Amino acid sequence: MLIGDVARRSGVSTRMLRHYESLGLVRPARRTEAGYREYSSEDIRRIFHIESLRSLGLSLREVGFALDDPGFAPSALVDDLIRRTRERIADETELLTRLRRIGAAEPAGWEDVLQIVALLQALGSESAGKRQRAALSSVEEVPVPVEALVEAALSEADPNVAGALRWALAQSGDVGLPLLAEGLGSPVAEVRKRAAQAIAEIPNGEATALLQDALTHSDLVVRRCAGLALGARGVADAVPTLVDMIVEEANDADAADALSTLASDPVLADQIATRLVDCLAHGTHESSARRRLTQALADIPGITASRALEDLSHDEDRAVALTATYILKLRNAR
Structure with missing residues (x-):
């Protein structure tokens, strides 16, 4: 079978078939009297094998090793492909998240886009000072999407940066409350605590309702945080929690002030x-x-x-x- 016929039947272009030959992946041994390549049924089978392995994400070099090494063990390569695919998905997901956040900010021009990108990068900086300035700038300059602020607030360990992020979230009103409510259900105790602290600083009725629900939360720290916040808001439901805090000597001075x-x-x-x-x-x-x-x-x-x-x-x-x-x-x- 000539190269044009192979290309039509296999779906692989003639250019790619010649490339395979140049790499030694396919070696049509026969030639016609006119000197054209003539592919055997074995050659065509190998082409389909190459395409199948490429569909798994193997490079052409890896395909060659897989087909020509009689001692080749596929398990290690498959495990490596799984790892690389997961990394690629993670990278693509991160990019998609960044793009969605930029879109949510509704930038008016490329200058706004660049500022948003800079703020998002600063929020992920290793420097606490940069993260804090980014949190403050997110309100004073180009708004950072609330999803990014919530994610940063729930993962921030530095108390000064965390305070700035909570303040920024409070300025955004109730937009971030659904995401913070999800944070209350996190399997990580620190995330639940940060979510409760952030909700406590949002002064509106929806936040108050979330805090009232949090009084029966399974996490004692969340209940106490909700109690202190509700006490300051004059919500009587907080009284039992505040009295228990005094008994248990847990922020008892703050609990007494709230009472x-x-x-x-x-x-x-x-x-x-x-x-x-x-x-x-x-x-x-x-x-x-x-x-x-x-x-x-x-x-x-x-x-x-x-x-x-x-x-x-x-x-x-x-x-x-x-x-x-x-x-x-x-x-x-x-």
Whole structure:
């Protein structure tokens, strides 16, 4: 069979067939009387083998080794092809993500595109200073797509950079909340914590609703973060979590401050005081926990808290009694 016929039947161009021959992949041994190459059925089978191996991503050199080395073991090469393919997919996925983010920013011209690319690169820099400046610039200059900000915020370990990223997300409103909500479901504890912290800094109703849901989250750190944020927003649902934080000495000073904020509502003040008193009456708490609960009553206004402190000034635990007595003196002096 002549080269033109082979090209038509195999789908491989005559130019490529000549290239295969120049590399020694196919060696048609016969020639016609006119000197044209004549391919045997074995040659044609080899061409199909070459095309099959090329479809797997093998280079022509690797194809040659595979076909001509009698001791060739395909497993190692296939494993290598799998690794290379995964790397290529990862690279292509990263490129696609970058392009989508640039498109989402709706650049007006190439200058905007270049600025966005520069900011995205800076967000991934090894320099914490560059990452922080990029986070701040994402609001003040060309907006960086919120997806990139969320990804950076959920992976950022440096506290200063993380703060700048949370601030940038807060400026974007509720756009990033769905992605941050996904972060709360991450299998990685640090990611869940960062997601909760970022949501806590977004001051709108949708963020508040997410934080209320987070009060029942399986992750204790997420629950505590939500409790502190909701307390500052005046949401009564946070009270049980905040009281537990005082008992467990987990950011107890911040929890007490949040309870004080909530207690500006007279109805809530009595509810908070009642809950603190109930915890104090629970006999299993250690002396240090009872003392912290007593201290928390200091900034809770109302008759319920005052009566509780009066009773506690005669408590069997001397440290609790002295703390209550001191607080009562301060309250009476006001």
